Amino acid sequence: MSETLEQGLNDKVKELIVRRLKLTIDPNTIKDDAPLFGEGLGLDSIDALELVVGLEQEFGVSIPDEDVGREAFASVNALVAYVRKIKGNG
Amino acid sequence: MSEGIAKMGVQEIYKILPHRYPFLFVDKILDLMPGKSGMGIKEITYNEHMLLSSPVLLIEAMAQVAGVILAYPLLGLGDSLGGERGLKRGGGDYAGYLIEVKDIAFSGDVSAGDRLILNLALIQKFGNLFRFDGRAIVGDKVVIKGELSIAVVKTAKSPPPPDNPPLPPFTKGG
Numbered sequence: 535m536s537e538t539l540e541q542g543l544n545d546k547v548k549e550l551i552v553r554r555l556k557l558t559i560d561p562n563t564i565k566d567d568a569p570l571f572g573e574g575l576g577l578d579s580i581d582a583l584e585l586v587v588g589l590e591q592e593f594g595v596s597i598p599d600e601d602v603g604r605e606a607f608a609s610v611n612a613l614v615a616y617v618r619k620i621k622g623n624g
Numbered sequence: 625m626s627e628g629i630a631k632m633g634v635q636e637i638y639k640i641l642p643h644r645y646p647f648l649f650v651d652k653i654l655d656l657m658p659g660k661s662g663m664g665i666k667e668i669t670y671n672e673h674m675l676l677s678s679p680v681l682l683i684e685a686m687a688q689v690a691g692v693i694l695a696y697p698l699l700g701l702g703d704s705l706g707g708e709r710g711l712k713r714g715g716g717d718y719a720g721y722l723i724e725v726k727d728i729a730f731s732g733d734v735s736a737g738d739r740l741i742l743n744l745a746l747i748q749k750f751g752n753l754f755r756f757d758g759r760a761i762v763g764d765k766v767v768i769k770g771e772l773s774i775a776v777v778k779t780a781k782s783p784p785p786p787d788n789p790p791l792p793p794f795t796k797g798g
Contacts, residue, residue, distance in 0.1 A: 580724050583753040583773060590748060600751040 543614050551610075554588040555581050566611045574609070582607060595620045632692070640695045641688055642719075647676065648686035649766075650692070658696030663778065664689035664742035668734060679730040683767045686758035687722040689744045690774050694720055694754060699795040719779045723753070728770035738762045744772075752776045 541567050550562035551570070555577065568574040571582070582603060589595045597603045606616035632653040641648065649666050656662040666685055675681050695718070734740065741761040750753045752775055757763055759769040 537779060569686060579751065579775075582748045583748065583755055586750045587748045587755055597750065603750065 543617065544610055547610055547613050547617070550588050550592060551575075551585065554584050564610060567609050569609055570607050570613075577607075589617070593617055593621075627630055629658070630654065632656060637692060637748045640692050643688060646672070647684075648688070649681065651687050653689065653692055656693065656696070659693065660702055660747065661743075661745040662693045664692070664744070666740040666742065668736055668738045668740055670736035672736070673746070676734050676736065679728065679732070679768050681685075682730070682734070682760050682772070683728065683758075683772065685740065686720070686742050686744055686756075686760060686768075687720075687774065688774055689742045690758070690772060691720045693744060693746070694774060694776060701758075718776055721775045721777070722772060724771075724773035726771040726773070728768065730768045731765065733765055733767050734762060740767070747771065761764045 544566055545561065548564045551557065551564065552559060552561045557575075558584050564575065571577045577585075585607065586597045586603065589597060597606055597616075602616075634648075634651055635651065637648070637650055638644075641650075643649075650664040652665045653669055654663045654665060662683065666675075675685070739762065743759045743761065744756050746754060747757050754774045754776065756772045756774065757769075758772050760767050
């Protein structure tokens with residue numbers, strides 16, 4: 535996958551995070567490798583549920599359990615890698 | 625094959641939910657698909673003004689139906705009320721909490737005498753969190769709809785309920 539396409543997916547994921555969680559930040563300010571939960575964006579478990587619903591509805595990607603979620607939600611880069619893997623582009 | 629439960633009366637609901645009159649807002653459950661969906665029925669009476677004046681308790685009514693839907697798989701009851709009924713107050717060793725409501729739309733058209741139909745369907749599960757689509761219908765009108773999230777947590781053992789929890793008293797000539 536080209537760098538441009540990959541960055542495009544990163545941007546889509548950031549836009550999804552900001553829109554679904556109603557964050558009042560510019561999606562471009564989210565760092566690709568920063569943690570989404572805890573000290574990163576400071577998201578919580580309810581936000582995780584919202585992202586799981588959003589990924590399923592908008593990307594057709596399901597996160598079946600917390601273990602998978604822990605890995606996928608590590609950062610934007612990790613989430614993009616997970617989406618690519620499930621969609622067969624990884 | 626998993627089968628649904630066609631009908632559950634208030635005495636069965638008593639064994640699952642900790643809520644009691646006047647804060648139990650489900651009279652019966654129909655078409656229960658354990659862990660997935662169910663339809664709650666609430667007949668609204670003239671003295672339940674709290675249900676008529678605010679959408680908050682209509683949301684609570686939907687959450688109570690969601691609690692029954694979730695209780696079955698948690699309690700290992702399978703798909704039937706027959707056989708061993710090891711139900712305990714408040715769902716045994718589990719408690720469900722309404723943690724989020726989202727995209728609620730309320731029309732306010734609820735009156736005494738209305739039959740409120742509470743349709744709940746699981747959208748997504750993640751860990752101990754469950755997101756439901758909820759719709760309360762009177763006649764052919766949706767009076768409130770939205771998404772509800774329930775967190776289920778394991779709790780310390782609660783005291784067993786009375787064998788036959790009393791129903792609300794009936795007052796003659798009221």
